Ligand SMILES: NC(=O)c1ccc[n+]([C@@H]2O[C@H](COP(=O)([O-])OP(=O)(O)OC[C@H]3O[C@@H](n4cnc5c(N)ncnc54)[C@H](O)[C@@H]3O)[C@@H](O)[C@H]2O)c1
Ligand SMILES: [Zn+2]
């Protein structure tokens with residue numbers, strides 16, 4: 001009986017470990033996929049105003065050779081699509097970090113083109129660090145670098 | 150400065166927090182004169198709105214006086230009396246230009262959180278969790294107003310503070326339900342919930358030409374107020390058979406437009422309520438309780454529209470998709486697109502067509518914030534809106 005329980009427990013642990021490894025592989029695959037794909041914003045300006053990369057504000061251009069950019073009119077009078085993807089990541093850079101930089105640069109580009117400024121989060125904060133606040137702290141620290149963009 | 154902060158589930162405290170600052174050239178700072186509670190705050194207090202942190206300043210329905218302006222603010226001057234929309238929107242992205250202000254691309258400084266939950270991020274909101282940008286709320290002495298030219302509106306001299314206050318959130322929300330629900334001349338409209346939002350939706354439906362407006366709740370004092378101040382017919386769901394009454398009062402067809410102004414903490418009589426609450430506590434089986442939404446879908450006439458104003462956050466169970474599909478209904482919902490309605494609402498307030506001052510049942514000092522929320526949450530002492538004067 002005891003042996004059975006042990007065996008069952010062992011199976012559970014092995015099963016759990018397999019799930020953990022699988023989800024780690026899935027997350028890495030997702031990062032690799034995201035690192036290769038195009039990330040696109042649509043800004044509310046006619047394509048005639050954003051003819052080439054020279055018309056873009058600083059954030060995307062500052063990523064230099066790391067990215068490739070495409071600009072095209074959005075269908076249905078929705079403005080202009082600005083697409084970017086990573087093409088060269090520094091050898092010592094984690095693809096996740098490079099992706100966060102790209103997403104943030106795209107979001108800041110939209111802010112600058114549409115409103116002229118990047119909206120600042122409210123500060124100084126009035127919040128306190130508590131036992132359970134860590135996940136939200138991390139999520140807000142990376143709020144522009146993550147997401148579905 | 151002094152502010153009312155969320156400190157944990159069902160916990161609020163009046164605290165000292167740093168004064169707001171101008172952080173963008175389009176910002177201004179206002180000194181708050183009146184700041185109201187709202188049903189949405191209750192969902193935060195009960196812990197259903199994700200990404201709240203201890204110390205967050207809550208409150209989003211407010212008006213006040215301009216005390217500082219950023220260099221790019223052109224429409225406001227120091228000393229102006231303004232009402233501020235609860236939704237932080239840039240006024241210039243594609244969504245804002247198409248009057249969908251609560252879908253603004255540039256109002257939320259934490260876009261990733263809601264993108265992961267909902268696929269895309271909506272606009273920012275004052276005092277409404279870090280998922281909506283983490284902006285400090287209005288239950289405070291001062292508030293920073295981003296995009297001030299687009300979200301703050303000068304109050305006409307004829308409109309007093311107490312009336313203008315509700316142009317911030319509840320009046321535009323109610324108006325949106327009736328307007329985007331497509332209410333037109335001769336319609337029969339049913340409204341679930343007789344809080345400020347439901348009352349404003351009922352009044353909007355009348356002003357848009359509805360023939361009959363029928364409002365539903367269980368608190369007699371709220372039903373009385375709806376009847377007396379708004380002029381709608383009322384039904385008490387603890388006493389009346391709502392589905393039968395609505396059919397009878399609409400020639401057997403069902404209401405043309407059904408407006409839900411209740412949200413994710415809806416109540417329902419009987420044991421069923423406990424069952425739904427239990428499921429909600431698991432946060433897995435469902436996160437939101439949709440009783441009023443279900444009722445609205447069942448009641449609505451074939452080909453009619455259900456507009457959902459009540460706040461929902463995540464998942465609901467037993468959604469009557471069969472009724473929606475086979476009756477050919479349209480279901481719409483939104484956080485309020487206030488900026489498109491506020492100037493018109495202020496005009497209607499000035500002309501006396503839209504009355505809101507009665508909603509402020511409990512004017513209080515900010516120091517009494519926790520008590521105000523106790524009255525409002527537990528519907529004590531005939532409370533409809535507790536309003537703080539910092
Ligand atoms: N869409 C928006 O932008 C927006 C803006 C403001 C508020 N809201 C939401 O609107 C809802 C109402 O807000 P409020 O400030 O009027 O809240 P409130 O708490 O004052 O009123 C809600 C009313 O609903 C009633 N109710 C509960 N269950 C019901 C049921 N099954 N049938 C009929 N009535 C029922 C309650 O008795 C109460 O009177 C909330 O969910 C709030 O979050 C949405
Ligand atoms: Zn509200």
Ligand SMILES: [Zn+2]
Pocket residue numbers: 238239240241242243244245246252253254255256
């Ligand atoms: Zn916008």
